[in-house]
Amino acid sequence: MAKQMLLCSSSAAIRRISVSWLIMANNSNFKSHRLSRSDDAALALERSAKRPRTMSTHSSLKDAFSSYADHLNALNEKRERIVKASRDVTMNSKKVIFQVHRISKANGEEVLEKAEKDLAAVRDQHISRLVKELQGTDFWKLRRAYSPGVQEYVEAATFFKFCQTGTLLNLDEINASLLSLSDPSLEPLQINLLDYLLGLADLTGELMRLAIGRISDGEVEYSERICQFVRDIYRELTLLVPLMDDGSDMKTKMDTMLQSVVKIENACFSVRVRGSEYIPLLGSSDPSSFLVGVSDAEL
DSSP, rough: OOOOHHHHHHHHHHHHHHHHHHHHHHHHHHHHHHHHHHHHHHHHHHHHSSSSOOOOTHHHHHHHHHHHHHHHHHHHHHHHHHHHHHHHHHHHHHHHHHHTOOTOOOHHHHHHHHOOOOOHIIIIIIIIHHHHTTSSSOTTTTHHHHHHHHHHHHHHHHHHHHHHHOOOOOOHHHHHHHGGOOOOSSSOOOOHHHHHHHHHHHHHHHHHHHHHHHHHTTOOOHHHHHHHHHHHHHHHHHHHHGOOTTOOOHHHHHHHHHHHHHHHHHHHHHHHSSSGOTTTTTTTTOOOOTTTOOOOTTO
């Protein structure tokens, strides 16, 4: 009996050990399986992290940036051509102004005829280059590139017009003279109001030099007409400039314009009040002299 009990207890112990080993084996297989899965995931993640990211040469993003680069390069090249054309307009417009300053009673018609031809050459040869470059584009985008040349052209054209007729060349007349340069199928180049006013402000400086020169030649009445003309321009612009949105350049030129007005007024005043001190003009035998027959008291 005791021997049977011992055999039963031994077999039970063996079964418990077997069950324990089975449980341990199952747990070990589960852990190893789980570790192998996690190791595979980590390896895949590592491989994806180390894999270099490349962009296809024919991708839409690269094509888009290439088109942007081409557009900017073309715009910069156009800007350089416009700057060069603007410089040529400035240089040749100054030549027209210098030509007009040679005017006098003796050679007035000859000087103005030569200046008119030079002004037409500036328009046909140099302004036309600006027109061709700017047709079909945003004029305001490239305004800073061509504005100095346009201002100088406005100054030369208005200066010539005043010396020829004594009147002011308005913006519509200038733009009308440029219509023949434009392609009828495209929007024509039109000088904007701001550039016209900036050129008009520069005109007053040239009129001041002309007035001083006419006084030295004895044409005081003509100088007084110039003085009144410059006063009118300054008065009208004084009312307009405070209302301008982009008037920083104009405000600077207004100070210079006021100085020109004062210089003309002082010159005319000095001749009228202290005419006897102007010895080259006093007692002139020229019958056209403004001082002939005028006493010192009247001066």
